Amino acid sequence: xxxxxxxxxxxxxxxxxxxxxxxxxxxxxxxxxxxxxxxxxxxxxxxxxxxxxxxxxxxxxxxxxxxxxxxxxxxxxxxxxxxxxxxxxxxxxxxxxxxxxxxxxxxxxxxxxxxxxxxxxxxxxxxxxxxxxxxxxxxxxxxxxxxxxxxxxxxxxxxxxxxxxxxxxxxxxxxxxxxxxxxxxxxxxxxxxxxxxxxxxxxxxxxxxxxxxxxxxxxxxxxxxxxxxxxxxxxxxxxxxxxxxxxxxxxxxxxxxxxxxxxxxxxxxxxxxxxxxxxxxxxxxxxxxxxxxxxxxxxxxxxxxxxxxxxxxxxxxxxxxxxxxxxxxxxxxxxxxxxxxxxxxxxxxxxxxxxxxxxxxxxxxxxxxxxxxxxxxxxxxxxxxxxxxxxxxxxxxxxxxxxxxxxxxxxxxxxxxxxxxxxxxxxxxxxxxxxxxxxxxxxxxxxxxxxxxxxxxxxxxxxxxxxxxxxxxxxxxxxxxxxxxxxxxxxxxxxxxxxxxxxxxxxxxxxxxxxxxxxxxxxxxxxxxxxxxxxxxxxxxxxxxxxxxxxxxxxxxxxxxxxxxxxxxxxxxxxxxxxxxxxxxxxxxxxxxxxxxxxxxxxxxxxxxxxxxxxxxxxxxxxxxxxxxxxxxxxxxxxxxxxxxxxxxxxxxxxxxxxxxxxxxxxxxxxxxxxxxxxxxxxxx
Numbered sequence: 001x002x003x004x005x006x007x008x009x010x011x012x013x014x015x016x017x018x019x020x021x022x023x024x025x026x027x028x029x030x031x032x033x034x035x036x037x038x039x040x041x042x043x044x045x046x047x048x049x050x051x052x053x054x055x056x057x058x059x060x061x062x063x064x065x066x067x068x069x070x071x072x073x074x075x076x077x078x079x080x081x082x083x084x085x086x087x088x089x090x091x092x093x094x095x096x097x098x099x100x101x102x103x104x105x106x107x108x109x110x111x112x113x114x115x116x117x118x119x120x121x122x123x124x125x126x127x128x129x130x131x132x133x134x135x136x137x138x139x140x141x142x143x144x145x146x147x148x149x150x151x152x153x154x155x156x157x158x159x160x161x162x163x164x165x166x167x168x169x170x171x172x173x174x175x176x177x178x179x180x181x182x183x184x185x186x187x188x189x190x191x192x193x194x195x196x197x198x199x200x201x202x203x204x205x206x207x208x209x210x211x212x213x214x215x216x217x218x219x220x221x222x223x224x225x226x227x228x229x230x231x232x233x234x235x236x237x238x239x240x241x242x243x244x245x246x247x248x249x250x251x252x253x254x255x256x257x258x259x260x261x262x263x264x265x266x267x268x269x270x271x272x273x274x275x276x277x278x279x280x281x282x283x284x285x286x287x288x289x290x291x292x293x294x295x296x297x298x299x300x301x302x303x304x305x306x307x308x309x310x311x312x313x314x315x316x317x318x319x320x321x322x323x324x325x326x327x328x329x330x331x332x333x334x335x336x337x338x339x340x341x342x343x344x345x346x347x348x349x350x351x352x353x354x355x356x357x358x359x360x361x362x363x364x365x366x367x368x369x370x371x372x373x374x375x376x377x378x379x380x381x382x383x384x385x386x387x388x389x390x391x392x393x394x395x396x397x398x399x400x401x402x403x404x405x406x407x408x409x410x411x412x413x414x415x416x417x418x419x420x421x422x423x424x425x426x427x428x429x430x431x432x433x434x435x436x437x438x439x440x441x442x443x444x445x446x447x448x449x450x451x452x453x454x455x456x457x458x459x460x461x462x463x464x465x466x467x468x469x470x471x472x473x474x475x476x477x478x479x480x481x482x483x484x485x486x487x488x489x490x491x492x493x494x495x496x497x498x499x500x501x502x503x504x505x506x507x508x509x510x511x512x513x514x515x516x517x518x519x520x521x522x523x524x525x526x527x528x529x530x531x532x533x534x535x536x537x538x539x540x541x542x543x544x545x546x547x548x549x550x551x552x553x554x555x556x557x558x559x560x561x562x563x564x565x566x567x568x569x570x571x572x573x574x575x576x577x578x579x580x581x582x583x584x585x586x587x588x589x590x591x592x593x594x595x596x597x598x599x600x601x602x603x604x605x606x607x608x609x610x611x612x613x614x615x616x617x618x619x620x621x622x623x624x625x626x627x628x629x630x631x632x633x634x635x636x637x638x639x640x641x642x643x644x645x646x647x648x649x650x651x652x653x654x655x656x657x658x659x660x661x662x663x664x665x666x667x668x669x670x671x672x673x674x675x676x677x678x679x680x681x682x683x684x685x
Contacts, residue, residue, distance in 0.1 A: 076101070080097070132299075179253070185258065371385055405484040444500055453482040465529075598660065598663070
């Protein structure tokens, strides 16, 4: 087993490197080689990011893998992914891979647990789609997966199961599908059936107060289903056959009953509350209705107390709409498969069209694993697992989960120009429109009052190094922390050199991927890589960035916050200052609200909230992305209330309070009359 290699430069060493065309400084301008000195190469600390948390094989080469799922077994976490081996915009997934970790930061590659070619009933060997592993009370491991069935089993996507003695496999298939596409068929009152709806299995095991074990299996695309599995550990069908819930003595393919409710072998899902989401509109404001907004990728979960006991409702996380957002729903009765919609908790990805999550508890914390296309040449067909910590509100609701480049352990940095303006990018929302991807050419600029999210960057191992399996200590790539997968890039646009935010992806260059490994650096990797030097203005604390794609061109920040490149820059324009999270420590928070006095029963509105941070360096940061507890503030009784405003700044979640006063009707009416009297007096004056 090989451990993931993490580049960790502990000190900013300084090397003296003469250039082919050297420069020297005179006043505030660079002078050509006739009066040349030597630029000082500078090594920046690089973030030891945990996003992506996987993306490598046993030899340390790049390996794409999507649809992550998690098994916690003792003090170890196992992550399973379907191997993405496509070189184009299509799925080609020949096997499933396994990784493990004991701390959620350092991951080891374990094995190929099963190949598509090992499945006797599969139509081919390259459709190893989403899966999840459960551990039975008999000590064996059960791998539930989906793939395309051959004509003998009716074709279409189907659910299978394989068994192993160890979590890292090898897993052996039972020899036939557990649920075929034809088994779910058309059901009156549900959405129209299609041939890929029996995908993305998820499982849940728990023991009730009587000691009986319950094993639930769910799956679906557009429609969603669940069933119970055979729970007698002494039975030969334990966990590899459906439980007979309709009492007809048959629970096998060709004999499943399917309908609404737990009286059927397979229960068709119902999602209540979707028509009320965002006042009947989806993520982008389009009208929605009915169950169709459940897309795919269900994943079961339940919270645990400090003693490991489950409590509260069951959660089903799932992919919502297209491009896929992430959402959740809850139920008190998982066997009914009837759920109440919660909310959308994650926007579409900047780099992948689909998503698939895994939600789990480990060593006292909850985690949310998902996939993205953030590796070089990544996309919705070449994905990789990422992770964020998951926090529940007291009432069990979940606030939006911010995707980050830094993940659980990386460092978010700020980059200031020599005048104190922060390097930032234009704020934008990831759309649900496929035509807007891949993302290229987003505006980059410098601003003293930059939005906190947009001004966070991860300084990391360069994409040239990553794609060529080399290490140049004095080169970096600069990734947006709030838009993972998008890097600072120098590109020729309309015959002009521009600095923009772009994804490292080009469909024409996907052929560079061979067996999951990028074998050759291309122009995009160089455009998104910079060589680093001590500040050209002579300040050893500063840093200057030279384009690798266009040698001699240095990153600059000029009047008006314009970020560009120049071959003959003003030395101050070409000098920047990198700081980690401590560089923008918060000195004071101003959480302001125009209206803070309300009558009993009046609705508490939050659109008038203004949130501003004053930092230690005296700069101001406006926070526009925040959530509140307004829905849980008691507005029915008079008194002083606390409106909580929650937001994330440089990867840390913070909550501040605004005092709200709720007056009873008599006192409120008296105040109104007093205000009216004041107005009358003003008019007389």
